[in-house]
Amino acid sequence: MPAIDQHLITITQRPDIVFASGHGSWLTDEGGKRYLDLMQGWAVNALGHSPAVITDALLRQSQQLLTPSPAYFNRPMLQLAQQLASLCGLERVFLASSGAEANEGAVKLARRWGSRHRGGAHEVISFADAFHGRTLAMMSASGKPGWDRLYPPMPGGFAKARLNDLDSVRRAIGPQTVAVMLELVQGEAGVVVAEPDFVRALRALTEELGLLLIVDEVQTGVGRCGHAFAFEHYGIRPDIVTLAKGLGGGVPLAALLCQERFNCFEPGDQGGTFCGNALMAAVGLAVVNEVCREDFLAQVNARAAQLSVGLQAVVQDYGLVGERGLGLLRALELPSPTAPAVVAAAQALAPTGLLLNAPRPHLLRFMPALNVSAGEIDEGLMLLRRALSDARV
Numbered sequence: 001m002p003a004i005d006q007h008l009i010t011i012t013q014r015p016d017i018v019f020a021s022g023h024g025s026w027l028t029d030e031g032g033k034r035y036l037d038l039m040q041g042w043a044v045n046a047l048g049h050s051p052a053v054i055t056d057a058l059l060r061q062s063q064q065l066l067t068p069s070p071a072y073f074n075r076p077m078l079q080l081a082q083q084l085a086s087l088c089g090l091e092r093v094f095l096a097s098s099g100a101e102a103n104e105g106a107v108k109l110a111r112r113w114g115s116r117h118r119g120g121a122h123e124v125i126s127f128a129d130a131f132h133g134r135t136l137a138m139m140s141a142s143g144k145p146g147w148d149r150l151y152p153p154m155p156g157g158f159a160k161a162r163l164n165d166l167d168s169v170r171r172a173i174g175p176q177t178v179a180v181m182l183e184l185v186q187g188e189a190g191v192v193v194a195e196p197d198f199v200r201a202l203r204a205l206t207e208e209l210g211l212l213l214i215v216d217e218v219q220t221g222v223g224r225c226g227h228a229f230a231f232e233h234y235g236i237r238p239d240i241v242t243l244a245k246g247l248g249g250g251v252p253l254a255a256l257l258c259q260e261r262f263n264c265f266e267p268g269d270q271g272g273t274f275c276g277n278a279l280m281a282a283v284g285l286a287v288v289n290e291v292c293r294e295d296f297l298a299q300v301n302a303r304a305a306q307l308s309v310g311l312q313a314v315v316q317d318y319g320l321v322g323e324r325g326l327g328l329l330r331a332l333e334l335p336s337p338t339a340p341a342v343v344a345a346a347q348a349l350a351p352t353g354l355l356l357n358a359p360r361p362h363l364l365r366f367m368p369a370l371n372v373s374a375g376e377i378d379e380g381l382m383l384l385r386r387a388l389s390d391a392r393v
C-alpha cells in the first residue's frame with residue numbers, strides 16, 4: 001500500500017486515517033468507520049463538528065461579505081467586539097486568527113504600556129510548563145522544557161515563575177517587570193488547575209505593584225470551564241484576556257481584550273491582514289451567542305459533573321492515580337506512561353473508535369464538544385474502559 005502522504009511536512013506522527021466528515025461528537029473516516037471524538041480539535045469545536053449554528057453563519061455571511069480589509073469597519077466585527085466586551089467586562093477588543101497571535105498582541109500591548117507609563121519596563125513573567133503558542137516569542141513565553149533552546153536566538157524578556165507558588169512570582173519580579181501572564185488551567189501541561197487562593201493573591205499583588213495581569217484563556221475561554229470565561233470561576237478581573245480555540249468553534253478566530261485604561265496602541269502599532277474579517281467574526285458571534293447563555297452553561301456543568309463522576313469510577317476500577325479538571329477540560333492520570341498506548345487502543349476499537357489526547361505520557365485529556373449529550377458521555381466512558389483493558393493499563 002502506498003503511503004498516505006508524500007508531500008506534507010511532517011509536524012507530528014499521524015495515524016493512517018483520513019477523516020471525511022464530522023457531525024456533533026462524531027467523526028467518520030474515508031473507510032466509513034465512526035469515532036466518538038472527545039478531543040474536538042484540541043478544544044476547538046465548542047459545538048461539535050459542523051453544527052448548524054456555524055454552517056448557517058458561514059453560508060449567510062459568505063454570500064454577503066468576506067473581508068473588506070482591516071482598513072474598514074464591517075458589521076460582524078463590530079457586533080462581535082461589542083458582545084465580547086460586554087460578556088468579558090473588558091472594554092476593548094482586537095480580533096486575530098490564532099491564539100499565538102492574540103498572545104503576541106497581549107505582550108506587545110503590555111510592552112507599549114510599559115514604555116508609556118512604567119519607564120520602559122518590558123519584562124513579562126510567565127510560568128513553568130505554560131503553553132502560549134508557537135511563534136518565536138510565544139515559545140519563549142511558554143515554559144515547555146527545551147523550547148527556550150529550540151530556535152536560537154530566542155526572543156528575551158520573559159522571566160519564569162511556578163504556578164501556585166506566589167513566592168516564585170515575587171522572586172521573579174524586577175525593575176523591568178511590566179506584566180504577569182498565565183493560564184488558569186494549564187492545558188498542554190496536563191490540565192493543571194491554578195488554585196483560587198493563588199490566583200486571588202496574584203491579582204492583589206499585581207494590582208499593588210502596578211503590573212498587568214494577562215490571562216491566556218485560549219483553551220479555557222468561551223464556556224469550556226463551565227463559565228463564559230474561566231476567570232469568573234476565580235472571581236477576579238484580569239487586565240488583558242486572550243481567546244481563540246473555542247471562540248471560532250472550528251474556524252481560525254482569536255481575540256485580545258483589555259481594559260480601557262490599558263488600551264494604548266496607536267494606529268500602526270498592531271494589525272494583520274485577516275484581523276476582524278467579516279466571515280470569521282460572523283462565526284464567532286454565532287458561537288458566543290450560543291455558548292455564553294445561562295441555560296447552555298448549565299448543561300456544560302451537568303455534563304462536566306457526569307464526566308468527572310464517571311472518570312472517578314474508572315480511577316477506582318482500574319487503580320489509576322486520579323481525575324481532575326475544570327468544566328469540560330478534564331484529565332485522567334495513569335500510574336505508568338501508557339497514555340499514548342491507550343490513545344492508540346481507543347482509536348483502534350471496533351466497530352466504533354474513540355478519539356482521545358495524551359498531552360503527557362501519564363495523562364489522558366478530555367475536551368468534548370460543549371453540547372455533548374449524556375448518552376455520548378456514557379458511551380465514551382464505556383469505550384474508555386475497553387481501551388484501558390486493551391492497552392493493559
Ligand SMILES: *Cc1c(COP(=O)(O)O)cnc(C)c1O
Pocket residue numbers: 097098099100101103131132133134183187188216217218219244245
Ligand atoms: C492552543 C493554545 C495557544 C495557541 O493557540 P494557536 O491558535 O495554536 O496559536 C495558546 N495558549 C493556550 C493556552 C493554548 O491552549
